[in-house]
Amino acid sequence: MSDQMADPTLAADIDAICRLTGEFTLRSGQVADTYFDKYLFEADPSLLDRVATQMVALLPPDTELLGGLEMGGIPIATMVSAKTGMSALFVRKQAKEYGTCKLAEGPDIAGRRVTLIEDVITTGGAVRDATQALRAAGAVVETVVCAIDRSPAGENPLADVDLEVRSVLTRAQLDAAQG
Numbered sequence: 001m002s003d004q005m006a007d008p009t010l011a012a013d014i015d016a017i018c019r020l021t022g023e024f025t026l027r028s029g030q031v032a033d034t035y036f037d038k039y040l041f042e043a044d045p046s047l048l049d050r051v052a053t054q055m056v057a058l059l060p061p062d063t064e065l066l067g068g069l070e071m072g073g074i075p076i077a078t079m080v081s082a083k084t085g086m087s088a089l090f091v092r093k094q095a096k097e098y099g100t101c102k103l104a105e106g107p108d109i110a111g112r113r114v115t116l117i118e119d120v121i122t123t124g125g126a127v128r129d130a131t132q133a134l135r136a137a138g139a140v141v142e143t144v145v146c147a148i149d150r151s152p153a154g155e156n157p158l159a160d161v162d163l164e165v166r167s168v169l170t171r172a173q174l175d176a177a178q179g
Contacts, residue, residue: 119146
C-alpha cells in the first residue's frame with residue numbers, strides 16, 4: 001500500500017530529518033548502523049501532519065478506535081484521530097500501578113476494533129506485546145499502521161500474532177530517497 005503514496009517527497013523529507021548513522025541498539029537488542037529518530041518528524045508539525053494524512057488512507061474501514069502505542073505512536077494517533085474524528089486510545093507499555101491502573105487509556109475497548117498506530121517497526125516487539133494485552137482485554141486487533149517499517153522486505157514480523165502491518169514508508173523507500 002505504501003507504493004501508492006500521494007506525497008512523493010515524504011520519504012526524502014523524513015529521511016533527511018530522521019536518518020542517523022552510527023551504532024545504535026534497538027529495542028529488540030539488534031545493533032544497527034542506521035537509526036530513524038522518529039521523534040524528529042513527530043516533533044515537526046508539518047511532517048507529523050503529512051505522515052498522519054498518509055495513515056488515514058491505510059486504516060481498515062471497520063476501525064473503531066486508534067490505539068497509539070507509548071510513546072511514539074501517541075502523537076501520530078492523536079493527529080490521525082483529529083483527521084478522522086475517530087477516538088484515540090493511548091496504550092502503555094505496561095499498566096500503571098496507580099489511579100485507574102489501565103494499560104490502555106481512553107474509551108472502553110471490549111469488543112471494539114482497534115487499529116494500532118506505531119511509529120517504527122523492526123521486529124514488532126512492542127506491537128506484539130500490546131496486541132496480546134489488548135486482545136486479552138477483549139479488543140479485536142487485526143492491523144497495525146506504522147510510519148516506518150524497518151523489517152526485511154516481504155516479511156511480516158507480526159505474522160505470529162496474526163497482525164497485518166500497513167506502513168506509510170518502508171526502509172527500502174527511505175534508502176531509495178537517501179540524498
